[in-house]
Amino acid sequence: MPDPLSRFPRFQLAHLPTPLTEMVRLRAALTERMEPPPPRLFIKRDDCTGLAGGGNKTRKLEFLIGDALAKGCDTVVTTGALQSNHARQTAAAAATAGLRCVLVLFDSVPYEGHAYRGSGNLLLDRILGADIRIEPADADAGAVFARVMAEIEAGGSRPYLVPVGGSNAVGSLGYVGAYLEIADGLDALRIGAARIVHASSSGGTQAGLVTGRQLRGRGPSVTGVNVYRSDTDAMAASIHALACKTAALLGISAPAADAVTLDGRYLGERYGIPTAEMRMAVELVARQEGVLLDPVYTGKGMAGFIAQVLAGDHADVEALVFLHTGGMPGLFAYDGEF
Ligand SMILES: Cc1ncc(COP(=O)(O)O)c(C=O)c1O
Structure with a gap:
């Protein structure tokens, strides 16, 4: 077919x-x-x-980044937990496409391992050049996104919001x-x-x-x-x-x-x-x-x-x-x- x-x-x-x-x-x-x-x-x-x-996010991001580029956006915004694989892959996809990436990460998992807040995906997000914003678990997600999107627009950029997990x-x-x-x-x-x-x-x-x-x-x-x-x-x-x-x-x-x-x-x-x-x-x-x-x-x-x-x-x-x-x-x- x-x-x-x-x-x-x-x-x-x-x-x-x-x-x-x-x-x-x-x-x-x-x-x-x-x-x-x-x-x-x-x-x-x-x-x-x-x-x-x-x-798995790579396959989703092929279509999401394709859509962002088709819409003329220059900045990708997404979200997840501190150790989000989706956030790490989005940062990498944005880098590949020459887009800026803002990650809004919620400190929502009550896990106290010593490396949880510095290593793993979070380390890779930093290396990939993402602009990382860490928010407390109880933050009002809607208000946080509205603020971040408005800030990007005020700076003259066009944000593209990728939902949690690219889903x-x-x-x-x-x-x-x-x-x-x-x-x-x-x-x-x-x-x-x-x-x-x-x-x-x-x-x-x-x-x-x-x-x-x-x-x-x-x-x-x-x-x-x-x-x-x-x-x-x-x-x-x-x-x-x-x-x-x-x-x-x-x-x-x-x-x-x-x-x-x-x-x-x-x-x-x-x-x-x-x-x-x-x-x-x-x-x-x-x-x-x-x-x-x-x-x-x-x-x-x-x-x-x-x-x-x-x-x-x-x-x-x-x-x-x-x-x-x-x-x-x-x-x-x-x-x-x-
Ligand atoms: C490694 C891994 N497996 C599975 C999933 C679940 O995929 P989905 O969010 O599409 O249900 C995720 C999502 O974050 C993931 O990072």
Whole structure:
């Protein structure tokens, strides 16, 4: 089919396609602990998108930066927690495109590790030249953005606001493309029924994948592991709403609400606070596969993936694909956990 994304402004940032590789040793380790054996296990390496440490935001930012440039903007503004991977990737994307970048980072995660407020993504944000504004957890976000946008405009610049996680319909287009890439990769391996499992947070990744499936009409189903909010049902509803907006942007029919499957069992106490299962998953995958996950997203996502596999939740498919969405710099901010 002709590329359904070709009519949207796009600024090339990612090294694509990212590798799709089989996790033979992880599967062997899990097979020892269960009967019957699990489906084949794959990993889609979106940590290898290539932009300043890689990760899922690179694909979204291709469309968001494309849109910013098409609108004549010269300054990108975005937001997240202090250790936001999205903020780091946005700073890198802006640098690549020759745009200024302002990061409004909320000190919202009650984590007291000694490196949390200086290392990891925050260190990289500084190196990438971002203008960093740190706000307290209880700051009025709307008022803060209004102030920052007005200040940029008063200086004669044109700001472009990227929402948290790059999760709007434009950003989600990046994961429509990723879905098509994964589905084609599985077809090339002659794999039939399959499922993609990934860490879900601001929702643009899952909304894009679900919309990609709607566009293609067939292919792997999608299960998100909630690493973000305690109200999983409300979060699934907002991901579905975003998928509907993404479908409307593409001019296709909306996916059904039940296309969004979100597992809320692996968040732990709250976003950004480590769990024992996360630590075990990060170490297991590092030691079996030589792949580094992260403490906030993919570590909890993989904890969910492993627990689901061991519980036999995916016995109905031939293959599972864990989508590695990046985040490795976060390990340095949580160094005391390992
Ligand atoms: C490493 C990593 N994985 C997963 C996610 C979740 O993606 P989304 O916000 O699109 O749900 C994020 C988002 O910040 C992330 O940084």
